Amino acid sequence: MxxxxxxxxxxxxxxxxxxxxxxxxxxxxxxxxxxxxxxxxxxxxxxxxxxxxxxxxxxxxxxxxxxxxxxxxxLGLDGALEPQGSRPGEARELRRLTSAAKGLSVAQLRLLHRLAETLHPSAPE
Known part of the structure; x- marks a missing residue:
């Protein structure tokens, strides 16, 4: 090779x-x-x-x-493959958040979800 x-x-x-x-x-x-x-x-x-x-x-x-x-x-590629239309660093920050959330209990995850919805409410369903 x-x-x-x-x-x-x-x-x-x-x-x-x-x-x-x-x-x-x-x-x-x-x-x-x-x-x-x-x-x-x-x-x-x-x-x-x-x-x-x-x-x-x-x-x-x-x-x-x-x-x-x-x-x-x-390999230094984490920022090079940002999804189209995303803000710079957004994918990296989402990975960090996901990694941090992995050790949380169900109750803590529900609280985190409520906090996220409060910060950025989704469109009415």
Whole structure:
């Protein structure tokens, strides 16, 4: 399989490394914890996070699962694929809201829904 040129690979590796660092920090994990969960050596994960190497596709998938971040975000594509007609950043903010809501109880979700309806009432049915 042809290798990406260093000119293309380095910026992509840097983007992925920065996103992985941010996601790891938000998750409150150490490099050692992520490396263990992903199944790579600590040194390898450190190189990925510093943008010195690009992970294989299976490792990229395990990174996404471990860090709780989508591959689009790790690859720097999350803002590039905004739905047509949406405001800049809207899709990203909806993903953040959805992620935050996943741990809520049913009662808390109902309250969140009421709050959202109050802030932006839907058209009468």
């Amino acid at each position: 042809p290798r990406l040129s260093a000119r293309v690979e380095r910026p992509l590796a840097m983007t992925l490394g920065g996103a992985a660092l941010g996601a790891r920090t938000r998750a409150g994990l150490t490099q050692a914890e992520v490396a263990r969960r992903v199944g790579v050596q600590l040194e390898v994960y450190g190189r990925i996070e510093r943008g010195e190497m690009f992970p294989s596709v299976p490792t990229l998938r395990r990174l996404c699962v471990t860090l709780g971040i989508g591959s689009d975000a790790l």
